[in-house]
Amino acid sequence: MGLFSKTCEYAMRAVFYIASHSADGSRPGIKEIAENINSPEHFLAKILQKLSKGGIISSIKGPNGGFYIEPNGLKRPLADIITCLEGDEIFTGCGMGLSYCSESNPCPLHNEFKKVRNQLTHMLYNTSIGEFNSELLTGALTLNK
Amino acid sequence: MGLFSKTCEYAMRAVFYIASHSADGSRPGIKEIAENINSPEHFLAKILQKLSKGGIISSIKGPNGGFYIEPNGLKRPLADIITCLEGDEIFTGCGMGLSYCSESNPCPLHNEFKKVRNQLTHMLYNTSIGEFNSELLTGALTLNK
């Protein structure tokens, strides 16, 4: 297992994909997104529904419908995706799973683990959803396989 | 879900517990360990079996038996526990789950994610299994709840 769940991996890839296409006003559908980020279509659909309810992305039904992200949404941090789907445990939980662990009553790994978590937090809060739009549109960066 | 699986959380806690008791020559049994690190006894037994096969810990059956760690074993890095139980994907995998992602062909998050992974790797390779023995024996650090 990687650092993130499949759910979060697919979600980040999908949101990047939608973001880059929202930049030029198009609205990709689930099938197109799933193909381009290499994820199971219906599983991704559930994830996008949740992101939609959480206000991270928007959707329109029917012909010419699909998913998109408001201009302002492109500025949001990647962290919002994780939080929307799985809460903030990854940002706050103890590395060894100890509930008593805190700054004032630390577990053995607390201080070293804090550095890891800070780096993770930094990455997720300082990367915006629209950050890679141009590279994705030119094909300099890709999201599949 | 936290950064590590339950398996790894229990494993780290158990190994720290065994390590600290190996320092004074005792050999705790599964029941004692499970109680002191607050984990399901039989589930932990499976984990310890795997760690035992992997040479991370040792065990003796029968009366006065239990688990212990060789003096040299106390110097091994925490990373060995993770690798023994779940391989090295957490040290090497792409943050977004993309198999093509590499230094020469990076995914969007690659460079920022590398910092996180480096920090994690640093923590796990520079913390030894016996690192907290004295604090654990005096009760300055604990492993349950």
Place this chain on the structure above:
DNA sequence: CGAATAAAAGATATTTTTGTCTTTTATTAA
């Protein structure tokens, strides 16, 4: 040797995650 002890191993159960398939609802456009 025989009883007791404790890990190893095996079987099974539960829960969560991941994945698939079908039906419903909303929207568009002919």
Place this chain on the structure above:
DNA sequence: TTAATAAAAGACAAAAATATCTTTTATTCG
């Protein structure tokens, strides 16, 4: 207003992670 489109929603299935219980094997000690 009807057919087509596409997301939403619901039901179900498979796989993996987590957890529990039982039997077997190795060891010790009386």
